[in-house]
Amino acid sequence: MNKGIFITIEGGEGAGKTTLIEQLAHTMQQRGKTVITTREPGGIPIAEQIRSVILDCNHTGMDARTEALLYAASRRQHLVEKVVPALADGQIVICDRFVDSSLAYQGHARGLGMEEVWSINRFAVDGAMPQLTIYMDIDPEVGLARIRAAGEREVNRLDLESLAFHQLVREGYRKLLEQFPERIVKVDAGKAANAVLEEVILTIDRRFKGFFAADVQ
Numbered sequence: 001m002n003k004g005i006f007i008t009i010e011g012g013e014g015a016g017k018t019t020l021i022e023q024l025a026h027t028m029q030q031r032g033k034t035v036i037t038t039r040e041p042g043g044i045p046i047a048e049q050i051r052s053v054i055l056d057c058n059h060t061g062m063d064a065r066t067e068a069l070l071y072a073a074s075r076r077q078h079l080v081e082k083v084v085p086a087l088a089d090g091q092i093v094i095c096d097r098f099v100d101s102s103l104a105y106q107g108h109a110r111g112l113g114m115e116e117v118w119s120i121n122r123f124a125v126d127g128a129m130p131q132l133t134i135y136m137d138i139d140p141e142v143g144l145a146r147i148r149a150a151g152e153r154e155v156n157r158l159d160l161e162s163l164a165f166h167q168l169v170r171e172g173y174r175k176l177l178e179q180f181p182e183r184i185v186k187v188d189a190g191k192a193a194n195a196v197l198e199e200v201i202l203t204i205d206r207r208f209k210g211f212f213a214a215d216v217q
């Protein structure tokens with residue numbers, strides 16, 4: 001699977017992942033790169049169906065382990081059906097969320113334990129890990145206010161969690177940054193979108209040795 005480049009974007013609610021991914025993919029395409037963008041949970045029909053079960057606001061009785069297993073199941077299908085073939089084809093895959101979301105949300109914030117959640121995700125991803133993860137760090141109060149103000153997407157079951165839950169999510173991501181300093185790079189998502197984009201472009205260029213410079217005419 002190593003011909004392409006697998007990049008994941010992580011962060012709490014309202015961090016601006018969607019905007020960053022769109023702009024980043026556009027910049028890459030302008031430089032002649034073949035890039036696909038996708039998201040978790042979802043990205044393909046089977047995983048989108050699992051997504052609608054997980055995020056349904058009526059499913060208030062969902063058990064935390066059930067939730068973690070559903071995310072892992074959706075991840076597995078998305079990986080084998082979409083991500084791995086694209087990487088084998090030499091494409092760049094930018095994915096909105098991946099295992100780190102499960103570790104931060106289900107492992108830390110829900111209290112299932114990061115190691116326990118890792119164990120089901122090790123089974124799900126079977127070694128297919130991103131070469132680079134951008135973590136967009138945002139104060140949850142600011143992020144949730146952004147979502148409410150923009151009204152750009154529907155409120156889902158996870159958005160309805162308390163502020164304390166989202167603060168735990170952030171704490172979980174911070175633990176992951178300490179655990180995987182080689183793979184995860186933190187970006188201050190409180191900055192303007194174009195400043196975030198610039199920083200991420202520099203990070204990718206450094207990590208993949210002149211990635212952006214190479215194709216400039």
Ligand code: TYD
Pocket residue numbers: 012013014017040041055071096097098099101102103105106153156158159
């Ligand atoms: P989404 O609408 O995609 O939110 P966002 O724009 O913030 O990514 O909803 C995905 C929700 O699922 C989000 O609240 C994070 C949560 N999530 C987990 O709890 N665990 C996971 O493994 C993944 C992939 C997402």
